[in-house]
Amino acid sequence: MTTLLSLQNVSKRFGGLQALLNVSFDLPQGQILGLIGPNGAGKTTLFNVINGVYAPESGHIIFHNKDVTGRRPYQLAKMGMARTHQIVRPLNELSVRENVMVGACFGHENQDLGNAAKISDEVMEFVGLTVRADQLAGSLNVAQKKRLEMARALAAHPYLLLLDEVLAGLNHSEIDNMIQTVLKIREQGITIIVIEHVMKAVMNVCDRIIVLDYGELIAEGNPEAIANDPKVIEAYLGDPRLAKQMLEEA
Amino acid sequence: MKIWHRYSGIVLPILVIAVLTIWPAITGKASNRESSFTILKAVALASSLNILLGYTGYVSFGHIVFYGFGGYVGLFLLTDQGWSLWTAILAGGLASAVLAFLLGTAILRLRGAYFALATIGINEAMKAFVNNFDLFGGPTGITLNFSVYKPYGGAAQALQTSFYIAAGLALLAILLSHIVRTSKFGLGLLAIRENEDAAEVMGVVAPNAKTWAYVFSAIVPGMIGVLFFFKNGNVEPHDAFPLHASIELLVMVMLGGQGTVLGPILGAFAYQGMRGYLVTSDFFKDIQLSVSGALLLMIVLFIPAGAIGWLRQRIPTLRRVLA
Numbered sequence: 001m002t003t004l005l006s007l008q009n010v011s012k013r014f015g016g017l018q019a020l021l022n023v024s025f026d027l028p029q030g031q032i033l034g035l036i037g038p039n040g041a042g043k044t045t046l047f048n049v050i051n052g053v054y055a056p057e058s059g060h061i062i063f064h065n066k067d068v069t070g071r072r073p074y075q076l077a078k079m080g081m082a083r084t085h086q087i088v089r090p091l092n093e094l095s096v097r098e099n100v101m102v103g104a105c106f107g108h109e110n111q112d113l114g115n116a117a118k119i120s121d122e123v124m125e126f127v128g129l130t131v132r133a134d135q136l137a138g139s140l141n142v143a144q145k146k147r148l149e150m151a152r153a154l155a156a157h158p159y160l161l162l163l164d165e166v167l168a169g170l171n172h173s174e175i176d177n178m179i180q181t182v183l184k185i186r187e188q189g190i191t192i193i194v195i196e197h198v199m200k201a202v203m204n205v206c207d208r209i210i211v212l213d214y215g216e217l218i219a220e221g222n223p224e225a226i227a228n229d230p231k232v233i234e235a236y237l238g239d240p241r242l243a244k245q246m247l248e249e250a
Numbered sequence: 251m252k253i254w255h256r257y258s259g260i261v262l263p264i265l266v267i268a269v270l271t272i273w274p275a276i277t278g279k280a281s282n283r284e285s286s287f288t289i290l291k292a293v294a295l296a297s298s299l300n301i302l303l304g305y306t307g308y309v310s311f312g313h314i315v316f317y318g319f320g321g322y323v324g325l326f327l328l329t330d331q332g333w334s335l336w337t338a339i340l341a342g343g344l345a346s347a348v349l350a351f352l353l354g355t356a357i358l359r360l361r362g363a364y365f366a367l368a369t370i371g372i373n374e375a376m377k378a379f380v381n382n383f384d385l386f387g388g389p390t391g392i393t394l395n396f397s398v399y400k401p402y403g404g405a406a407q408a409l410q411t412s413f414y415i416a417a418g419l420a421l422l423a424i425l426l427s428h429i430v431r432t433s434k435f436g437l438g439l440l441a442i443r444e445n446e447d448a449a450e451v452m453g454v455v456a457p458n459a460k461t462w463a464y465v466f467s468a469i470v471p472g473m474i475g476v477l478f479f480f481k482n483g484n485v486e487p488h489d490a491f492p493l494h495a496s497i498e499l500l501v502m503v504m505l506g507g508q509g510t511v512l513g514p515i516l517g518a519f520a521y522q523g524m525r526g527y528l529v530t531s532d533f534f535k536d537i538q539l540s541v542s543g544a545l546l547l548m549i550v551l552f553i554p555a556g557a558i559g560w561l562r563q564r565i566p567t568l569r570r571v572l573a
Contacts, residue, residue, distance in 0.1 A: 074450045093509075
C-alpha cells in the first residue's frame with residue numbers, strides 16, 4: 001500500500017506551550033486513522049499543522065510524495081486535502097448549495113461553476129442536505145452545519161479528508177447517521193483522519209488509532225490494542241474503571 | 251429559462267442607466283444633464299467600490315484615491331503629452347489599476363479595522379505627495395487650456411460628449427460588477443467575505459483574489475476621474491482626494507445594499523437626490539455631511555443589509571431580479 005501522508009518529527013510550539021513534540025506517523029492510502037487524546041492534547045493543532053494553517057517549527061510533512069511543510073492551506077487544498085472544523089465555519093450569507101460549490105470550485109479539481117453545481121447536488125444528496133439546498137447556511141442547526149462542513153470538504157473530491165469532531169454535539173440517531181456517512185466516504189477510496197471523542201464511533205470506524213497526550217504520540221495500533229493499552233488508559237481516561245465502562249458501551 | 255436566470259439580475263440596472271441617459275435628452279435641459287451626470291458618476295464609483303466592500307467584505311475609507319490619481323494621470327497626459335481624451339481615460343483607468351495592484355499586495359494582508367485605517371492613510375499620503383509633486387503642478391494642480399476642447403467640437407459639445415462617456419462608464423461599472431458577481435472568481439470573493447480562513451481551507455487563494463478585487467474596483471474610478479476633471483477644466487489636490495467623498499460612497503453602497511448589483515445604483519441615486527435637496531435647503535446646506543453621517547449610523551443599526559438586502563430577505567421570490 002502506498003503512503004499518502006507522512007509526518008516526520010513534527011513539532012509546534014506556542015510561546016511556552018509545546019503543542020506538538022516530534023510527532024511521526026505514516027498514513028497509507030485508503031485507511032481511516034483515528035486521532036484521540038485528552039482535551040488540550042494537541043489534536044486540532046496537529047490538523048492545523050497538516051493542512052497548513054500553522055507551519056511547524058521543525059519536522060517534515062510529506063503529502064503525495066512531496067514535502068509540503070510550510071505550504072498555505074489553499075495550496076494544500078489544491079493538492080487534494082480537505083477538512084472540516086470542530087467549530088463550524090459556514091459561509092452564513094450564502095446558500096447551502098453555494099457553500100458546497102465553493103469546495104468544488106476551488107478544491108483540487110478546480111471545477112467551473114456548471115460542474116460545481118452538479119457536484120454539489122450529488123454531495124448534498126449524499127450527506128442529506130438536498131432539501132436545504134437553497135436555504136442560507138446561517139439558518140441551519142448544528143447537526144446540519146456539521147453535514148455542511150462535510151459536504152464542502154467532499155465536494156472537492158479530496159484524496160485526504162480531515163474530520164475534526166464531526167460527532168460532537170449530535171444526538172444518538174444523528175451520530176449513527178454520521179457514522180454511516182463516514183463509512184460510505186471510505187468506500188469511495190478517500191483516506192480519512194478523524195478526531196473524535198465518541199468512543200463508539202472511534203472503535204467501530206477506525207482501522208488504526210494514534211493517541212496524543214501533551215503533544216506527544218504515546219500509542220499507536222488497532223482499536224482493540226489501543227483500548228487495552230494501560231498507557232492510553234492512564235493518559236486518556238485517567239481512571240481504568242471508566243475505561244472499561246466506555247468499552248462496554250462501545 | 252437558464253439564460254434568463256443568469257442575466258435577470260442585470261436587467262433593472264441597465265434600465266436605470268438607460269433612463270438616466272435618455273432623460274436629459276428628452277427634457278432638453280442642460281441642468282438635468284448635469285444632475286444626471288452627477289448620478290451616473292456616483293453610480294459608477296459606488297458600483298466599483300461594491301466589488302471590494304460588498305463582495306469581498308473589505309471596507310475602504312479611501313477609495314476616492316483611485317478617482318483622484320486617475321484624474322491626475324489623465325490630465326497630465328492630456329496637457330503635457332497631448333493625448334486624446336479617449337486614450338487619457340484608458341490610461342487613467344490603467345494607472346489606478348496598477349496603483350491598486352501595488353497597494354493591494356502591500357495592505358490587503360491587513361483585515362477589518364486595520365485595513366480600513368490603512369486606506370485612509372493612503373488617501374492622505376497620496377494627497378500630500380501630489381501637493382509636493384511638481385510634475386502634477388504641486389498645490390495648484392493642473393489647469394486645462396481651453397483649446398483642449400477644440401477637437402471635441404468646442405466646450406459646449408465637449409460637455410455633451412462627456413455626459414455620454416459618463417453613461418458608458420457607469421454601464422461598464424455595473425457590467426463589471428455583474429460579471430464578477432456571477433463568476434467563479436466572485437464566488438471566491440463572497441467566500442472570503444463570509445469567512446476568510448474557511449475560504450482558504452477550501453482552496454480559495456485569498457491573497458490573489460483580494461488583490462484582483464481591489465484592482466477591478468479601481469479601474470472605473472480612475473477613468474471617471476479623468477472624465478470629471480477634463481469636464482471640470484482643472485484638478486487640484488483638494489478636489490482630487492476628498493476624504494468625505496469616500497465616506498459618501500460608503501453611505502451609497504450601504505444604503506442601497508452591499509453585495510448586490512442593483513443596491514449601489516439605487517443607493518447612489520437616492521443619496522444624490524437627497525444631497526441635491528439638502529445643499530439647496532436653507533436649513534441643511536451647512537450640515538449636509540452630518541446628515542450623511544447620521545444616515546450611515548441608522549443604516550448600520552437598523553438595516554445593515556441595505557434597502558435591496560432588506561427586500562431580498564423579506565421577499566425571497568425577488569432574489570433573482572434583485573441580484
